Amino acid sequence: MHYMKAKIKGYRAFNSPGAIYDVFVTYDTTDPHVTEWVMRNLRVKLEEEGEKHLPLCLEERDWTPGAPLVNNLTQSIQYSRKTLFVLTEGYVKTGVFKLAMYLAHQRLLDENLDVIVLLMLEPVLQHSHFLRLRRRLCEKSVVEWPRTAAAEPWFWQNLRNVVRVDNKLMYNKKYSKYFTSK
Numbered sequence: 396m397h398y399m400k401a402k403i404k405g406y407r408a409f410n411s412p413g414a415i416y417d418v419f420v421t422y423d424t425t426d427p428h429v430t431e432w433v434m435r436n437l438r439v440k441l442e443e444e445g446e447k448h449l450p451l452c453l454e455e456r457d458w459t460p461g462a463p464l465v466n467n468l469t470q471s472i473q474y475s476r477k478t479l480f481v482l483t484e485g486y487v488k489t490g491v492f493k494l495a496m497y498l499a500h501q502r503l504l505d506e507n508l509d510v511i512v513l514l515m516l517e518p519v520l521q522h523s524h525f526l527r528l529r530r531r532l533c534e535k536s537v538v539e540w541p542r543t544a545a546a547e548p549w550f551w552q553n554l555r556n557v558v559r560v561d562n563k564l565m566y567n568k569k570y571s572k573y574f575t576s577k
Contacts, residue, residue: 417449419471421495422481509562515539
């Protein structure tokens, strides 16, 4: 059923040249609750469950130990089809978040590839101009953790779909002509 809807809308799998991972996950690694959620929920749901396993790039597992932060971030973003930002109140205030967001935007400017997906684990940035612009341009690339357990299966399927499809195919039609040509 989902496959047929995607075919009708013209969605296709997102292929990025040189990608090793489907998704680079960036989040607040200093927060043990967030780290546990990423490792026990997000990683399991995307890498181990579902009809297609999506290889993730995770700091704890895939980064080169001792390498400079900027090198690890750059390589993770470059070698992944999408960059998933797991947003929490603490994370959006860090330099790591700002640097990762800058590097992901550089891919859009340099390669014309929009790789950004925002996962709102907590309701943050609600009054941010960036978030409002992101929602206007590509609303489906902003996903929110559900408030009820009953909505979780839909959330996981939606997230899997978002990370597998080229963001440009999900752009708001009003604005897509300004962002899709090089």
